[in-house]
Structure formats: C-alpha cells, structure tokens
Amino acid sequence: MAFLDIHHLEKAFGATRVVKDFNLGIEKGEFVSFLGPSGCGKTTVLRMVAGFETPTSGAIRIDGRDVTGLPANRRKIGMVFQAYALFPNLTVAENIGFGLKVAGEDKASIARRVAEMLELIGLPQLGARYPFQLSGGQQQRVALARALAPRPQVLLLDEPLSALDAKIRISLREEIRRIQQDLGITTIFVTHDQEEALSISDRIVVMHQGIADQVGTPFDIYNRPATRFVAEFVGTLNLVDVDVVEAANGRVRLGEVPVVLNRPLSARAGERISLALRPETVALGRTEGHDVVLAGRIAEVHFLGSVIRIRVTVGGQSLSLDTFNQPDRPPPAVGASVEVSISDRDLLVLAA
Amino acid sequence: MIGKRFWSLFAVALGGIYFLLPLAGMVDFSMRMKRGEYSFEAYRIVLADPQFQQTFLYSVVLALLTIVLGILLVVPTAYFVRLRLPGLRPVIEFITLLPLVIPPIVIVFGYIRIYNTSSILPLTGTWLGTNLLLLFGYATLALPYMYRSVDTGLRTIDIASLTEAAQSLGAGWARILTVVILPNVFVSVLSGAFLTFAIVIGEYVFAALLNVNSFGPYMVWMGGNRAYEPSALAVVAFAITWACMGLIQLVTRFSKFSTARR
Numbered sequence: 084m085a086f087l088d089i090h091h092l093e094k095a096f097g098a099t100r101v102v103k104d105f106n107l108g109i110e111k112g113e114f115v116s117f118l119g120p121s122g123c124g125k126t127t128v129l130r131m132v133a134g135f136e137t138p139t140s141g142a143i144r145i146d147g148r149d150v151t152g153l154p155a156n157r158r159k160i161g162m163v164f165q166a167y168a169l170f171p172n173l174t175v176a177e178n179i180g181f182g183l184k185v186a187g188e189d190k191a192s193i194a195r196r197v198a199e200m201l202e203l204i205g206l207p208q209l210g211a212r213y214p215f216q217l218s219g220g221q222q223q224r225v226a227l228a229r230a231l232a233p234r235p236q237v238l239l240l241d242e243p244l245s246a247l248d249a250k251i252r253i254s255l256r257e258e259i260r261r262i263q264q265d266l267g268i269t270t271i272f273v274t275h276d277q278e279e280a281l282s283i284s285d286r287i288v289v290m291h292q293g294i295a296d297q298v299g300t301p302f303d304i305y306n307r308p309a310t311r312f313v314a315e316f317v318g319t320l321n322l323v324d325v326d327v328v329e330a331a332n333g334r335v336r337l338g339e340v341p342v343v344l345n346r347p348l349s350a351r352a353g354e355r356i357s358l359a360l361r362p363e364t365v366a367l368g369r370t371e372g373h374d375v376v377l378a379g380r381i382a383e384v385h386f387l388g389s390v391i392r393i394r395v396t397v398g399g400q401s402l403s404l405d406t407f408n409q410p411d412r413p414p415p416a417v418g419a420s421v422e423v424s425i426s427d428r429d430l431l432v433l434a435a
Numbered sequence: 436m437i438g439k440r441f442w443s444l445f446a447v448a449l450g451g452i453y454f455l456l457p458l459a460g461m462v463d464f465s466m467r468m469k470r471g472e473y474s475f476e477a478y479r480i481v482l483a484d485p486q487f488q489q490t491f492l493y494s495v496v497l498a499l500l501t502i503v504l505g506i507l508l509v510v511p512t513a514y515f516v517r518l519r520l521p522g523l524r525p526v527i528e529f530i531t532l533l534p535l536v537i538p539p540i541v542i543v544f545g546y547i548r549i550y551n552t553s554s555i556l557p558l559t560g561t562w563l564g565t566n567l568l569l570l571f572g573y574a575t576l577a578l579p580y581m582y583r584s585v586d587t588g589l590r591t592i593d594i595a596s597l598t599e600a601a602q603s604l605g606a607g608w609a610r611i612l613t614v615v616i617l618p619n620v621f622v623s624v625l626s627g628a629f630l631t632f633a634i635v636i637g638e639y640v641f642a643a644l645l646n647v648n649s650f651g652p653y654m655v656w657m658g659g660n661r662a663y664e665p666s667a668l669a670v671v672a673f674a675i676t677w678a679c680m681g682l683i684q685l686v687t688r689f690s691k692f693s694t695a696r697r
C-alpha cells in the first residue's frame with residue numbers, strides 16, 4: 084500500500100458535491116501536484132488530508148494508519164498556505180520553533196533545529212526578524228521551514244507561490260523541489276499553474292469539477308492527455324476537425340488529405356470529429372517523419388523570444404505552430420503561402 | 436471661503452467653551468479652600484482621607500478583576516464566533532450592546548430580585564457573594580466596549596489561517612488562544628481594558644444598591660457633605676478617566692504603527 088493513501092474520498096457542502104470519489108496513492112518521498120482550475124476542489128482535498136475538513140465519506144491512511152478521524156493537531160502534517168500565515172507576534176526563529184515547542188522539545192535542541200532550518204532555506208541571519216520585516220518570498224520560505232521543522236510525515240502546500248512575483252515564483256519553486264528532494268519528504272503541492280506543476284512534480288493529478296481526471300508523470304500528462312479537459316488545460320492545443328472515413332483503422336480525412344491514425348475510433352464513418360495537436364508538433368515546411376503535408380497561409384506571427392508562435396490557416400481551419408527562433412532566419416510574413424507538416428502519431432484522439 | 440472657516444472655528448470654540456468652562460470653574464473652585472489664595476488644600480485633605488484610600492483601592496482592584504473576567508469571557512467568545520459561527524455575529528453583537536440599552540438600575544434590581552437572601556442563590560447575603568455579584572455586573576457593563584474592541588482586533592488578523600497553521604504544528608485550543616490569538620489582539624484588548632477601568636472606577640448605581648463602599652458612592656457621599664473637597668475629587672476622577680483615554684490613544688497609535696509596517 085502507498086505511504087499516503089486516499090481512498091474513495093468524497094466531500095459535499097450541503098447539496099454540492101465538491102470532491103467526487105477521489106482515489107490516490109502517494110509513495111514515500113514522492114512529489115505530487117494537484118493541478119486544476121480554481122474551484123475544482125484541490126484545496127478541499129488538501130484540507131481533508133490536513134484534517135481541517137471532515138470527509139463526507141472515504142478514508143485517508145498515512146503509513147498504514149487510518150487518520151480520517153484524527154484531529155489536525157495530531158496528524159504530524161506540515162502545511163504551507165498561500166497567505167504565509169506566519170505568527171505576526173513571533174520572530175522568524177520563534178515561528179520556526181513553534182511546532183518543536185508544542186512537541187515539548189528542550190530549548191537547546193529547538194535552537195539547533197531552527198538554525199538548521201534557517202540554513203536550509205538560505206536565510207541564516209534572519210532569525211531575529213519579525214515577519215513584517217521580510218519580503219513575501221522570504222516569508223514563504225520561513226513558512227516552509229516552520230512546516231518542516233517538526234519533521235512531519237507529509238508536507239502540504241496550497242498554492243504557496245501564487246502571491247509572489249513571477250521571478251521569485253520560479254526560483255522559489257525550484258528551491259521547494261530541491262529541499263523536498265534533500266529531505267525526501269512526501270509532498271502534495273496544489274497549483275492552478277500548469278507550468279509550475281509540469282516543472283517540479285514526480286506525478287500530477289489533474290482535477291476537474293471534483294474528479295481526478297488523470298494521474299501521471301508530467302511527460303504523460305502533457306503528451307498523452309486522457310481527456311479533452313486535460314489536453315486543453317495543460318499546455319496549448321490545436322483542435323483539428325477531421326472526417327472519419329473508416330473507424331476500425333482510424334482512417335480520416337483532414338480537408339482533402341487522407342490520414343491514417345492506426346487507432347480505432349469510437350465515431351462512425353462519415354462523422355466529423357476533433358483531433359488535438361500540440362503546436363510544437365507542427366513543422367513549418369516538410370520535415371522527416373512528418374508525412375502529412377498541408378498547404379496553408381500565414382495568418383499571424385507572434386515573436387515570443389526563443390519561440391515563435393505562428394498561426395496558419397489550413398483548409399478553413401486554424402493551426403498554431405511553434406518554431407524556435409533562429410537569428411539568421413526571420414519568420415515568414417503574414418499572408419505568405421506555406422506548407423506545414425505533421426506526423427499522424429502526434430494527432431491525439433481525446434475522450435470526451 | 437473665509438466665512439466658512441470662521442464659522443467652523445466659531446463652532447469649535449463654542450463647543451470648547453461648553454465643555455471647558457465648567458471644568459475650569461470646578462478646578463478653580465477646588466483650589467479656593469484657603470481664603471484669599473490658591474492652594475491644593477482640598478486635594479491634600481481628600482488624598483489623606485483613609486476613606487478615599489480604602490474605597491479607591493477597592494474600586495481599582497474590582498476594575499482589574501473586571502478586566503480579567505472580561506478578557507476571559509470575551510476573547511474566546513469573539514474568536515470562536517468569528518472562526519466557527521460567523522452567522523451568529525450579529526446576534527452576539529446585539530447581546531453585547533444590551534447593557535447600553537438597559538439602564539444599570541434595571542439590571543441591578545434584577546440581580547437583587549434574583550439573588551436576594553430568600554432566593555435559591557442568596558448571593559447578596561454574604562460579603563463574597565455581593566462582591567461577586569458586583570464583579571459580574573461590571574463585566575456586563577463593560578461587555579459592549581470589550582467585545583467591540585476585541586472583535587475589531589480580530590478582524591485585522593487572519594484568524595482562520597493562523598489557527599490552522601498552529602493546529603498543523605500540533606497546537607491545541609488553549610495554546611492557540613493564549614500564544615497565537617491573544618498576543619495579536621493585545622492592543623485591542625488593552626483599549627477595551629482602559630474603557631472598562633474608567634467605567635468601573637466611578638460606577639455608582641450598582642455599588643450603592645448593593646450597598647458596597649466603593650469609590651462611586653464615596654464621591655457621592657462627599658458631594659453631599661463637603662464644599663471644596665468634592666470638586667477636588669471630581670477633578671481627580673476626571674484625571675483618571677482622561678489618563679485612560681490618553682492611554683487608549685497611545686496604544687492604538689502604537690498598533691497602527693505596527694500594523695502599517697506589517
């Protein structure tokens with residue numbers, strides 16, 4: 084059994100079911116992100132794991148022990164909040180030592196552990212400061228140290244970076260990941276930012292309306308989205324309308340161009356379905372391995388720096404494609420006629 | 436423009452005279468005990484009076500006890516109402532305002548009816564019972580001020596997150612209230628405490644009807660029997676009240692300073 088086991092978890096507020104049959108096993112030392120739009124139930128699941136919310140039904144087990152009925156202050160779970168929630172009347176060192184003091188540790192060992200934690204978060208000189216004397220990023224580091232100091236079994240982070248500037252957000256997320264790997268602590272990280280989730284997680288749970296739509300590695304989630312929602316929420320996506328010619332082999336027609344998907348389709352011949360396509364799998368011009376070639380016209384060019392995103396109109400449909408910037412080759416002009424090529428393997432067939 | 440300014444200044448001056456003139460008169464009168472010269476003779480007599488010392492000390496102790504009881508009663512209530520029963524806040528607020536609406540004399544008559552010597556709980560029959568009754572009565576009188584200031588203080592901190600942070604670190608309710616919540620609303624508690632002090636120190640109706648020798652009845656007794664000393668006493672009482680108000684100003688200043696930097 085997994086170290087942290089969430090078993091058929093349900094939560095309803097009044098008549099609204101906010102979390103529906105949520106199942107998840109997290110291995111010891113694993114870093115799992117809950118990813119989904121605002122209001123999909125991420126925080127609610129996290130709060131049930133922390134013990135702040137009572138499940139309507141289902142069970143939560145940590146290290147084989149059922150903690151579903153255990154009050155929050157006896158679960159040994161570290162929690163980091165979006166709003167930091169540092170105790171304003173205590174210094175940084177006192178904040179970090181709070182959990183150890185509650186546990187009844189002696190002064191000397193508290194001081195040692197606090198120094199160790201300050202070192203870990205890279206703020207060794209700031210122990211005597213008060214929270215209001217720190218920047219947002221520093222406050223969140225202290226909150227992380229405070230949560231980790233009593234050596235919790237599980238670390239929970241609820242959108243810990245949402246209140247920070249973009250630059251700090253990226254450096255701090257890398258630091259969180261580094262600390263998590265150093266300590267080998269089992270972690271759940273809640274975010275609505277797909278880039279954040281993709282960049283630091285061992286596994287991602289994509290949530291949608293209280294349901295875990297897909298659980299998988301970042302690579303899996305991005306390249307093999309299980310549902311249309313996952314495909315659309317994670318990354319950018321082209322939707323391409325095709326006409327089904329033959330369902331068993333997945334023969335379809337993209338405009339006038341025949342494409343063989345070699346996968347069975349649930350739609351019947353003659354029906355029109357949507358296939359999905361990542362912008363980076365569409366090449367400008369002909370490329371080896373891309374055997375579907377389409378003629379089109381450049382509609383928009385967005386220069387984003389290292390990447391250039393181009394929108395091409397192909398047979399009445401619009402396709403986005405990404406190419407890398409090359410200093411000696413300027414992007415094509417709007418209105419130019421071009422060929423784009425794709426590989427049939429990159430076309431994603433999405434369940435509803 | 437100038438006319439407008441003039442009239443507002445005039446209004447302020449008029450108000451100032453309305454308040455200050457009687458005060459000035461009282462101070463002036465209190466210092467005329469010795470014929471033909473200004474002196475603090477009346478003050479000396481009052482301050483040296485053992486009755487004054489005794490009743491004043493009694494009222495101070497009672498005020499401090501009232502403050503402690505008020506804190507014990509109000510801080511956890513206001514906290515849990517905000518945290519768990521926010522829907523109940525208007526109700527609680529209404530209840531805490533009742534002592535401002537119901538005259539103290541009604542409250543104390545109620546007490547005497549319920550707790551008289553022939554009742555099930557004859558509190559008025561013993562010294563301790565009477566004092567307890569007075570203490571509870573004063574805690575009631577202080578409720579509107581205490582509750583409002585504590586509730587305002589709680590509004591300025593994110594009690595839900597702080598509570599959950601403390602819980603996840605293993606803290607129980609007693610520790611959360613004393614180590615996390617109370618220190619963070621301390622300034623508000625203090626301003627409620629000063630108001631309570633000012634109310635209790637000069638309270639007359641409760642003390643007189645429960646037949647307790649506190650500072651209020653002493654002042655009234657003085658007023659009926661002496662000429663210059665009551666004025667001196669009134670000035671002293673004023674000074675105490677104003678000192679309390681001044682302290683409130685001071686601590687709220689201090690609090691704004693610290694929250695602005697937070």
Ligand SMILES: Nc1ncnc2c1ncn2[C@@H]1O[C@H](COP(=O)(O)OP(=O)(O)O)[C@@H](O)[C@H]1O
Pocket residue numbers: 096101119120121122123124125126127128
């Ligand atoms: N205490 C509550 N009472 C009623 N509804 C709630 C409560 N907490 C959350 N909800 C509702 O549950 C849904 C999921 O909320 P939440 O778990 O906070 O979502 P997320 O963290 O993914 O943004 C939302 O629609 C929210 O309005």
Ligand SMILES: [Mg+2]
Pocket residue numbers: 122125126127242
């Ligand atoms: Mg949330």
